[in-house]
Amino acid sequence: MKLQCLVVDDEPLARQGLREYIADVSFLEWAGECGSAPEAADFLHRRPVDLLFLDIRLPRLSGLEFLRTLPQKPLTVITTAYPDHALEGFELDVLDYLLKPVSFERFLKAANKAKAQLKAESTDHFYIKCEHRIEKIRLADVLVVEALQNYIAVHTAQRKYITYLTFKAVEEYLPAEQFIKVHKSYIVAAAKIDSIEGNTISVGAHEVPVSRALRDEVMEKILQDRYLKR
Structure with missing residues (x-):
């Protein structure tokens, strides 16, 4: 999926240069360009974008003043010939601050x-359908995923979600560096493991079995270089 980009700059040559840069990056797509903040506000009202390239010195309303008016800000990269507004820009959570003329390397x-x-923002949660509702589940809240024949149960500290999904689909979606398959029917959140006794892992209130076939691999993933011993 390409990131939709809007360029806001009152200089036509600057807009053209950024448009050409966008065309040269495979994961970016030019969505449009505007010469003023009011024009950009109207554009964003009609078509939200992922990434905003924004000049500071604009007619009527500066780029930074414009950012303050937005209830929902896209990721914003400031493009300007003036370095003296960098601190103010970062106070508005801009992603980056590029000084003109902008090199392609810096872009x-x-x-x-x-x-x-x-990518990080899009992978911190997922949605599943439970009965007639679509539920949002944060990865940070997941303790255990359990296979239940044609269904799976996602256990969090607050509740259990049951949905019609395959265990394999969930296993493939969850980040391997955060979740460990410990049994053909169980996946656990590595950071939420409280203790290990024999072939049983404790995760919160859950006692999860570890299969013999996976035990060595599971123990290596859990302990890594954090196991202190004499």
Whole structure:
């Protein structure tokens, strides 16, 4: 999926340069361009974007003043010839601050930063259908995933969610560095493991079996280099 980009700058040549840079980056897509903040506000009202390249010195309303008016800000990269507004820009949580003339190398670095941040934001939760509702579940809240024949149960500290899904689909979605398959029917959140006794792992109030076939691999993933011994 490509990141939709809006360029806001009152200089036509600056807009053209950024448009050409966007075209040269495979994961970016030019969504449009505006020459003023009011024009950009109207554009964003009609079509939200993922990434905003924003000049500071704009007619009628500065880029930073414009950012303050937005109830929901896209990821924003400031592009300006004036370095004296950097602190103010970062106080508004801008992603990056590029000084004109912007080199392609510096542009690409900002684009990669945007890609990484959006990926992180999109993978911190997932949705499942439970009965007639679609429920949002944060990865940080998951303790255990349990296979129940044609269903799976997602256990959090607050409640249990049951949904019509395959265990394999959930296993493939969950980040391998955060979740460990310990049994053909169980996945646990590595950071939520409280103790290990024999072939049983305690995760909160849950006692989860570890299969003999996976035990060595599971123990290696859990302990890594954090197991202190004499």
